Amino acid sequence: MAKNNATAPDKILQMHNPAMAGPKVSKAQSTQRYLDIAEVRDGTIVLRDGGVRAILMVSSMNFALKSQEEQEAIVYGYQAFLNSIDFPVQIVIQSRILNIRPYLEMLEEREKTQLNELLRIQTQQYREYIQQLIDISNIMEKSFYVTIPFHPLESKEENFASRFTKIFSPTKVISTSRREFDERRRQLLERVERVVVGLNTLGLKSIVLNTSELIELVYTTYNPEITGQENLADIKDLAIDHGE
Numbered sequence: 001m002a003k004n005n006a007t008a009p010d011k012i013l014q015m016h017n018p019a020m021a022g023p024k025v026s027k028a029q030s031t032q033r034y035l036d037i038a039e040v041r042d043g044t045i046v047l048r049d050g051g052v053r054a055i056l057m058v059s060s061m062n063f064a065l066k067s068q069e070e071q072e073a074i075v076y077g078y079q080a081f082l083n084s085i086d087f088p089v090q091i092v093i094q095s096r097i098l099n100i101r102p103y104l105e106m107l108e109e110r111e112k113t114q115l116n117e118l119l120r121i122q123t124q125q126y127r128e129y130i131q132q133l134i135d136i137s138n139i140m141e142k143s144f145y146v147t148i149p150f151h152p153l154e155s156k157e158e159n160f161a162s163r164f165t166k167i168f169s170p171t172k173v174i175s176t177s178r179r180e181f182d183e184r185r186r187q188l189l190e191r192v193e194r195v196v197v198g199l200n201t202l203g204l205k206s207i208v209l210n211t212s213e214l215i216e217l218v219y220t221t222y223n224p225e226i227t228g229q230e231n232l233a234d235i236k237d238l239a240i241d242h243g244e
Contacts, residue, residue: 051151059205081198090147098139149186
């Protein structure tokens with residue numbers, strides 16, 4: 001029996017902020033009910049209208065450094081990729097303040113354990129320089145995502161009566177029926193595979209975010225002001241290259 005790895009949006013904030021547990025949960029829930037997300041399960045975002053979403057994290061390339069012939073090949077390849085899919089996709093570029101606190105902590109630890117006095121001083125000066133650089137400017141990092149949708153009304157294996165019923169109770173159906181969810185996820189993954197192949201032909205590597213990575217992405221998206229304060233897992237820790 002498959003494990004149901006589901007996380008409702010009202011649990012997402014509690015997972016990362018224990019202070020919201022207990023009596024204060026009801027206040028958080030009043031905000032969560034306005035979100036389109038019903039739950040996150042099995043590497044898939046389930047929306048309140050019954051639709052499901054998969055998100056790819058995609059590497060980047062420096063287009064400006066390419067030769068004219070390479071740029072033209074990339075543009076034609078991208079055009080061919082768009083013509084090869086018969087469903088919409090959403091390309092999202094997210095900018096975050098670069099969090100290099102772990103890097104500074106690592107430098108400080110090396111400074112303490114450095115036996116060579118000259119190297120210890122150089123490490124200290126370098127750490128202080130990096131700290132000053134961060135204090136006077138906000139260094140941003142960009143992440144690139146592709147959102148791939150699937151809605152039950154698009155299913156080719158359901159009749160009109162079945163689709164009509166799910167319009168009025170989509171969340172209930174997908175939350176209670178594992179078979180229904182698995183079928184929608186299967187058709188969604190077929191689309192994901194087509195997008196991954198298309199991006200690969202452009203020289204872009206991509207990876208599908210799993211459940212925990214989706215939760216972190218949703219959390220940091222809706223809470224940008226505390227992103228740098230929380231000790232969240234780094235979703236950049238993936239087998240993917242950024243830039244060239």
